[in-house]
Amino acid sequence: xxxxxxxxxxxxxxxxxxxxxxxxxxxxxxxxxxxxxxxxxxxxxxxxxxxxxxxxxxxxxxxxxxxxxxxxxxxxxxxxxxxxxxxxxxxxxxxxxxxxxxxxxxxxxxxxxxxxxxxxxxxxxxxxxxxxxxxxxxxxxxxxxxxxxxxxxxxxxxxxxxxxxxxxxxxxxxxxxxxxxxxxxxxxxxxxxxxxxxxxxxxxxxxxxxxxxxxxxxxxxxxxxxxxxxxxxxxxxxxxxxxxxxxxxxxxxxxxxxxxxxxxxxxxxxxxxxxxxxxxxxxxxxxxxxxxxxxxxxxxxxxxxxxxxxxxxxxxxxxxxxxxxxxxxxxxxxxxxxxxxxxxxxxxxxxxxxxxxxxxxxxxxxxxxxxxxxxxxxxxxxxxxxxxxxxxxxxxxxxxxxxxxxxxxxxxxxxxxxxxxxxxxxxxxxxxxxxxxxxxxxxxxxxxx
Amino acid sequence: xxxxxxxxxxxxxxxxxxxxxxxxxxxxxxxxxxxxxxxxxxxxxxxxxxxxxxxxxxxxxxxxxxxxxxxxxxxxxxxxxxxxxxxxxxxxxxxxxxxxxxxxxxxxxxxxxxxxxxxxxxxxxxxxxxxxxxxxxxxxxxxxxxxxxxxxxxxxxxxxxxxxxxxxxxxxxxxxxxxxxxxxxxxxxxxxxxxxxxxxxxxxxxxxxxxxxxxxxxxxxxxxxxxxxxxxxxxxxxxxxxxxxxxxxxxxxxxxxxxxxxxxxxxxxxxxxxxxxxxxxxxxxxxxxxxxxxxxxxxxxxxxxxxxxxxxxxxxxxxxxxxxxxxxxxxxxxxxxx
Numbered sequence: 001x002x003x004x005x006x007x008x009x010x011x012x013x014x015x016x017x018x019x020x021x022x023x024x025x026x027x028x029x030x031x032x033x034x035x036x037x038x039x040x041x042x043x044x045x046x047x048x049x050x051x052x053x054x055x056x057x058x059x060x061x062x063x064x065x066x067x068x069x070x071x072x073x074x075x076x077x078x079x080x081x082x083x084x085x086x087x088x089x090x091x092x093x094x095x096x097x098x099x100x101x102x103x104x105x106x107x108x109x110x111x112x113x114x115x116x117x118x119x120x121x122x123x124x125x126x127x128x129x130x131x132x133x134x135x136x137x138x139x140x141x142x143x144x145x146x147x148x149x150x151x152x153x154x155x156x157x158x159x160x161x162x163x164x165x166x167x168x169x170x171x172x173x174x175x176x177x178x179x180x181x182x183x184x185x186x187x188x189x190x191x192x193x194x195x196x197x198x199x200x201x202x203x204x205x206x207x208x209x210x211x212x213x214x215x216x217x218x219x220x221x222x223x224x225x226x227x228x229x230x231x232x233x234x235x236x237x238x239x240x241x242x243x244x245x246x247x248x249x250x251x252x253x254x255x256x257x258x259x260x261x262x263x264x265x266x267x268x269x270x271x272x273x274x275x276x277x278x279x280x281x282x283x284x285x286x287x288x289x290x291x292x293x294x295x296x297x298x299x300x301x302x303x304x305x306x307x308x309x310x311x312x313x314x315x316x317x318x319x320x321x322x323x324x325x326x327x328x329x330x331x332x333x334x335x336x337x338x339x340x341x342x343x344x345x346x347x348x349x350x351x352x353x354x355x356x357x358x359x360x361x362x363x364x365x366x367x368x369x370x371x372x373x374x375x376x377x378x379x380x381x382x383x384x385x386x387x388x389x390x391x392x393x394x395x396x397x398x399x400x401x402x403x404x405x406x407x408x409x410x411x412x413x414x415x416x417x418x419x420x421x422x423x424x425x426x427x428x429x430x431x432x433x434x435x436x437x438x439x440x441x442x443x444x445x446x447x448x449x
Numbered sequence: 450x451x452x453x454x455x456x457x458x459x460x461x462x463x464x465x466x467x468x469x470x471x472x473x474x475x476x477x478x479x480x481x482x483x484x485x486x487x488x489x490x491x492x493x494x495x496x497x498x499x500x501x502x503x504x505x506x507x508x509x510x511x512x513x514x515x516x517x518x519x520x521x522x523x524x525x526x527x528x529x530x531x532x533x534x535x536x537x538x539x540x541x542x543x544x545x546x547x548x549x550x551x552x553x554x555x556x557x558x559x560x561x562x563x564x565x566x567x568x569x570x571x572x573x574x575x576x577x578x579x580x581x582x583x584x585x586x587x588x589x590x591x592x593x594x595x596x597x598x599x600x601x602x603x604x605x606x607x608x609x610x611x612x613x614x615x616x617x618x619x620x621x622x623x624x625x626x627x628x629x630x631x632x633x634x635x636x637x638x639x640x641x642x643x644x645x646x647x648x649x650x651x652x653x654x655x656x657x658x659x660x661x662x663x664x665x666x667x668x669x670x671x672x673x674x675x676x677x678x679x680x681x682x683x684x685x686x687x688x689x690x691x692x693x694x695x696x697x698x699x700x701x702x703x704x705x706x707x708x709x710x711x712x713x714x715x716x717x718x719x720x721x722x723x724x725x726x727x728x729x730x731x732x733x734x735x736x737x738x739x740x741x742x743x744x745x746x747x748x749x750x751x752x753x754x755x756x757x758x759x760x761x762x763x764x765x766x767x768x769x770x771x772x773x774x775x776x777x778x779x780x781x782x783x784x785x786x787x
Contacts (some may be wrong), residue, residue: 238759247466316453330454344459351453352461358564360466363630363706372755375708392755402458409464410564416456 003281003293006300006308009081013056014335015041015299016074020111022048027077035058036299037087038276041077047125050117055278055297056081066176067334069302069320071327076335079299090274101166108270109277111338113260114233118267121259124252128245129167131208133240134160136261136418137177137226138341149186157190159264160219162271167257171218173208175240178223188220199223207242227370229401230325233258235371241300247396262341282336284309286345296336302343309345316348324402325415354411365404365414371397375404379414382421387428391420398422463695466563470523472628473696476619477530480688483616484609488538492609495545496533502549503529505665510558524563528552531696533569534610535736536578540585548574567747569700572740591730592687603688608732611688620695629699632711633718637684637694640719645681648727681723684731693722693735703743705750713749718742749768 025042029035035054041239042052042200058081066076096104102123109120134156156174164172176183176199184199193196200211202224224239233374234245236258238410243254251258266277278298283292284305292309302318319326323344336343365375374393381390398418405415485492507525511518520526529549536545555577556570557563579586588607603611623629626668653671662668684690698704698718705714721741725734761769 003551110482235758242759244759294627315450316454317455317459319457319459323457323674325457326459327457328452328454330452332450332452346459348453352459354461354465357466358467358562360564361704361706362469363708363711365628366706366708371758374706376752393754397757406458407464409462409466409469411461411465413456415458415733 003295004308006294006296006305007018008304008308009056009083010300010304012061012301013054013058013081013297013299014076014301014333015054015066015079016066016076016335016337017042017052018068018074019052019109019298019338020050020117021115022046022117024075024121025049025052026061027075029060029063031060031062034058035079037085038090038278038377039088040109040276047423048117048120049106050111050119051107051275051276053109053278054076054079055299057080057084057086067331067362069329069330069334069337071342073400089358092272092274094271096271098165098168101162103315104270105166105267107276108262108266109338110266110270111277112258113339114230115339117142118259118263119166121252122163127252128255128318129169129252129257130171130255131241132160132163132167132169132172132257132259133208133237134163134172134174134235134259134261135185135223137175138228140384141241149182150190150416152191153186154185155268156261156264157219159268162267163257163259163264166267169257171208171212173219173240174213174221175202175236176221176223177226179226180223184223184247190221192217192219202240205242205370207219208240209242227399228322228324229399232399237396247394249279262338277338280336280340282337282340283342284345285342286311287313287347287350298338298374301333301335303330305336305343306332306345308322311345314348315345316351317346319344319346324406325400354409356413357410359410362409364407364409368403368407370403371399373398373417375414376412378421379412379417382417385424387421387424389416391425395421395425454747464734467522470527470628472623473529474523474527475578476617476623477534477696479616479619480534480610480612481530484534484538484612487612488607488609491538494542495538495540495609496530498542499533499536499545499549500529502546503532503553506550506553507557510554514556516579519563525553528557528570528670528723532574534692535571535575537586537588538609539589540582544578544582544585548578551577561596564700565704566726567699568740568743569697569703571697571700572736575736576740578737583622592684592689604689605728608689610692611732614686614688614691617688617691620691622696629695630701630711632708633699633715634694636712636715637718637722640716641685641690641694641723642682644719644723645679645685646675648681649677649679651769660759679739681727684726687731689732689735690722693718697736698739698742705746705753707750707753707755709755710749710753713753714742714746717745717749 017027023044023046025044029041035041036057037054039054040051041054052265056079058079058429060077061080062078065073067073102119105119106117112118112121160172160174176187178201187199189196197215197217197220199221202222208220208222227236233251237243237245237251237256241256243256245251245254262280269275279295280298281293281295283291283293286309294305294308296305318329318332320329320340320343322342359376361376369375377393378390378395395418400415402415405413408414457660481496503522503525507520508518518629532548532552533545551572556568556573557566591606592603592606592611602613606612606635624634625633653674654668657667705711718739722735722738725738
């Protein structure tokens with residue numbers, strides 16, 4: 001797979017100070033300042049935050065509210081780039097102590113693509129991580145400085161070791177997609193601690209623990225079928241390790257840290273080159289079947305990426321992060337953030353305009369649901385505001401993949417109704433003290449620990 | 450440049466309710482043509498009367514109640530067509546008119562329209578006109594079974610639906626295209642095949658008991674009766690049964706949505722139809738049986754709700770309990786996770 005680099009300088013670079021959920025960074029620069037590549041332009045004292053760096057060299061022309069690909073506006077630093085490669089000095093720091101590594105990750109601005117700073121995944125407060133997983137099932141090739149696939153595999157393996165070191169975890173695994181031949185070939189036969197590993201498929205009840213024993217190694221490479229969605233972490237953890245995450249908790253509660261392949265790669269670069277996280281690879285798919293992987297700087301407006309993709313003609317819809325559960329954009333001046341993985345374009349005639357009607361109980365949604373829910377029933381319950389009944393049929397398990405809404409012949413907005421129910425339940429939980437919720441049985445199943 | 454904003458998913462299936470209905474109508478067309486060929490003009494009259502009455506009723510009700518008129522989605526026409534196939538061809542023309550009206554008005558709209566009715570409108574109407582005017586609604590003849598050729602052209606078919614079971618093959622195509630789920634028809638048909646054989650076995654064993662046979666081998670030999678064909682078995686292949694299996698039982702609003710529930714529903718349909726058919730006749734039995742199965746459909750649904758993913762089912766729990774007690778040195782099982 002070929003990765004192109006966007007080398008044309010955009011007119012302006014918009015770097016949002018909110019790259020993940022949680023605390024928004026405070027700007028460290030003001031209008032008129034000159035910034036260099038890799039210079040820190042935003043940070044926050046909060047634990048649940050990560051630093052933001054400039055991706056270009058240029059002049060700050062504004063610090064203002066600007067469009068963010070999640071659909072809202074966010075405080076952003078707008079930079080007019082100049083044609084220069086001047087950067088702050090990058091110093092590799094290969095022999096960091098494990099305790100310092102988490103702080104280093106925060107300083108390097110490494111965040112997960114699902115919107116959480118990586119150091120909060122690896123070193124959660126009051127929890128112990130024993131297994132680190134790299135989820136390579138959705139975004140497989142991440143670009144960077146490698147020549148052959150084998151080299152890519154060994155880099156990812158090194159990144160996994162770094163993540164394990166940061167988390168203090170003994171075990172680790174890389175999870176590939178089973179129809180992604182290129183990656184599987186790259187990892188087949190990779191040597192870790194002088195042991196040859198082979199890519200092991202996750203089938204039946206064979207989970208990662210079985211392969212640790214079978215391959216007699218603390219690091220294994222697995223493959224499984226593709227899963228996607230906004231909230232796949234708990235399902236993914238169960239699929240790979242067999243550990244059931246209680247409702248209201250996240251994988252760190254059972255000692256598992258799930259990292260994306262982009263953050264793993266970013267950590268590798270940060271440690272070996274001293275470079276903070278300021279560029280990423282996005283895939284652009286559009287009107288034809290052509291899919292391109294473009295390496296862009298964080299903050300590049302979508303417009304420049306689309307121009308580089310080579311699309312001309314009318315665009316009906318721009319979607320960030322996939323057609324299934326992504327967000328449609330109202331302008332092409334939204335920047336690529338650390339959480340952006342894909343930009344999809346649709347022609348005006350491809351844009352769907354459907355009217356939803358009553359559910360005909362055809363059960364297609366039940367057949368496609370990967371987590372064994374009854375989406376049709378959940379949608380009805382959510383529509384009527386019967387959230388406690390939604391809980392009884394496990395609405396929290398929903399990974400928000402959007403398959404149910406995509407196959408629905410009645411065109412019901414099932415995904416939105418389920419999200420509505422989940423949000424309502426979450427809000428009820430944050431408002432309500434755990435002891436007094438006797439009739440609803442709200443709250444985290446493991447006591448919040 | 451302006452861009453469309455809408456909620457995800459941004460790509461959806463093209464399949465919609467209208468396509469489902471139209472394809473079901475198309476799947477029934479060969480049977481209608483054969484029926485018109487064999488029964489003549491009266492059959493055509495009944496089909497037209499029933500369809501027109503159903504569509505007109507839907508139009509009238511939706512106009513009066515000031516709702517959006519949905520006759521274009523083909524559901525009323527499908528109901529009317531399916532009802533017409535269940536009416537004997539020598540019935541007067543007002544029977545299908547009343548039937549079509551009753552199916553849409555009472556069967557569909559009284560319960561709240563598409564997706565809300567608990568009984569299949571076709572069956573509601575059929576039960577009504579069958580009991581109210583049974584003289585007109587009794588078919589002139591019932592199927593004679595026994596020959597294989599009956600699958601092609603049924604001897605003594607009294608209803609249009611029984612003209613030629615093989616022409617209902619369109620229903621199989623609907624299953625192949627996933628327009629219709631496979632679980633209900635497969636479970637239904639398997640039950641219809643299995644039950645007569647089981648009855649044959651039981652009757653063989655009881656006969657032996659009456660004779661006072663003590664030799665266990667004699668009882669064992671009764672197992673071979675499963676290879677014989679029960680005299681009841683051909684009734685699982687008549688047109689009315691095929692129609693019930695492929696078109697009526699698979700009507701989505703009246704069958705459960707859970708995966709297990711659909712299989713249970715199919716089995717319940719099969720059992721009820723077999724009981725009706727065994728003691729009275731299969732043509733009526735199919736429709737009464739599915740009508741009763743509709744009653745328990747929602748009960749089946751709420752009792753087969755799937756557990757949260759990763760929860761062990763009862764057999765798995767029992768297996769796990771037993772396996773955990775056996776010391777690991779005795780086990781052949783290699784799969785262990787932690």
